[in-house]
Amino acid sequence: MRYWLFKSEPDAWSWDQQVARGDAGEEWHGVRNYQARNNMRAMELGDRGFFYHSNIGKEIVGIVEVCALAHPDSTTEDARWECVDIRAVKPLKTPVTLEMCKTDPRLADMVLVNNMRLSVQPVTEDEFRVVCELGGVAP
C-alpha cells in the first residue's frame, strides 16, 4: 500500500463535499500536470491519501482512499489526462496545518513542504504515520 496527498482549494472542492459523496467517491478530475497524473496512474485500489485544503486553511483535513484506478478525465477530450476516484475515509481530529508540517523535523522532506505546487503527491509511510499522530487519528 502506498500513500498520497491530494490538494484542493476548498472553494472549488472541499472535504465536506467529498464526504457528502460517501462511498461512491468522486473523480479527482482537473489535474493538468504530468507529474501529478503519473502519480495517479501509479495508484492502486485501497491506497490511502490525505485531503489538503490549499489557500483557505492550508491544512490536511482528512484521509481518503483510492476507489477507482486511473481512467480518462471526464472533464476533457484530451486523452493525455487521466484521474482516479477517491472516497473519504475519516476526518482528522485535529487538522494538520502546513505550518505544523514545516515545523516538525520528521516532516522536513514532505513534498508538501518542498514542492508546494505539485497537486497530487506521494507521501512516505513514515510521514503518513506522523501526520496521523499529529491529527489525532489511527493510521
Next chain:
DNA sequence: GCCAACGTTGGC
C-alpha cells in the same frame, strides 16, 4: 491582491 516559482506552450 501580489508575486515567486514553476510548468507548459509555441515560435524559431
Next chain:
DNA sequence: GCCAACGTTGGC
C-alpha cells in the same frame, strides 16, 4: 530541441 513568453498555483 531550445528557450522566451505566458499561465497557473498557492503562500503570504
